Amino acid sequence: MIYRILADAVVTLHFGFILFVVFGGLLAVRRRWILLLHLPAAIWGALIEFQGWLCPLTTLEWRLRQAGGEAAYGRGFIEHYLVPIVYPDRLTPELQAVLGAAVLLINGAVYGWLFRRRKRMDGDRGIG
Secondary structure, three states: OHHHHHHHHHHHHHHHHHHHHHHHHHHHHOOOOHHHHHHHHHHHHHHHHHHOOOOHHHHHHHHHHHHOOOOOOOOOHHHHHHHHHHOOOOOOHHHHHHHHHHHHHHHHHHHHHHHHHHHHHHHHOOOO
């Protein structure tokens, strides 16, 4: 039972990490220090998709499920709602490339906007 709970926690963490990779740049609007966490996370997320690598969180979840005697996913809330988002059925190399490009495009747009905003604010203050 404990292994299933831990595996479910890993899936939830994984989902949160994916959300942070895709949308974490928006948090930098208010908290600039988040850039230090988000940039490496976004690069990692894009690399995972472009290279077709297996995320260590996936491996950890699988090992926890195996340790708990599970061969496949159950039908609980987490498995029903979160697992299909984290592990799409039809995940192909082409779809992974699209997902990696989406991470770069979304975050490039956010960081470009932040850079222009900061530059404009510094210009208004007579800095630079």
